[in-house]
Amino acid sequence: MTTSSSPRKTILAIGAHYDDCVFGIPGTLLQAVQKGHRVVVLSIIGNYTQWPPAKGRADELIEISKSLAHYHGIEKRFLNYASGQFQPNVETTRAVAEVVADVRPDIAFMLWEKDRHPDHEAASAISKAALKLAGRILDTEAKTPGQIYLYDNGPGHTIDFVPNTYVDVSDVWPSAMDWLGQLMAFVRKKEYDPSNPDSAAAGKTNLARYRGSACGVQYAEAYWAMQTRATQIL
DSSP states (O other): OOOOSSOOOEEEEEESSTTHHHHHSHHHHHHHHHTTOEEEEEEEEEEOTTSGGGTTOHHHHHHHHHHHHHHTTOEEEEEEEETTSOOSSHHHHHHHHHHHHHHOOSEEEEEOSOBSSHHHHHHHHHHHHHHHHHHHHHTSOOOOOSEEEEEOOOTTTBOSOOOSEEEEOGGGHHHHHHHHHHHHHHHTTOOOOTTSOOHHHHHHHHHHHHHHHHHTSSSEEEEEESSOOOOOOO
């Protein structure tokens, strides 16, 4: 593992589904691990018993998700909600706030707020409240992240996403696509073949190339930073 001389930080990435962070920001998360930071990924949906691709394999999906994340040095957590069966309310916001209070993130990533998928929009609203107001929600002292970044989930989902931050992930791109590819192979009940990427990996690669072209690198992941900071240009 490559380590950094900078202080060790804790990163919390939140998505609705098992694959949101693995598709949305795999390169950034892998770079964080390489630099010696702690990385935790939370999926609000942890009940896949009614999701057709996981019928009869819901527990296996959870385990393979955790196992692949662990292989890459990342801790994967799930809550117990099912798709379409959670909304931004006191219960769900408290559940995510409890994770925030436990993890104590320095940096957090959450889904962009405007999306074609209702689960994504609900997760974004819940995450924003929990990340910004965990202490008030729980009525306790809770560390909240000093930096929050919103990420997109591809043109098939995300609407009106205009990034203001880019991360060059070219150095970890093969590992990022292995992570996503192996997860998708399980879901699609296929053998993983890195030479023949499935539609998710191909789509993510195209998106990363597009983001890369916007900032002059080979592959990039894009974000909208919630906080604005002054920058000394000259």
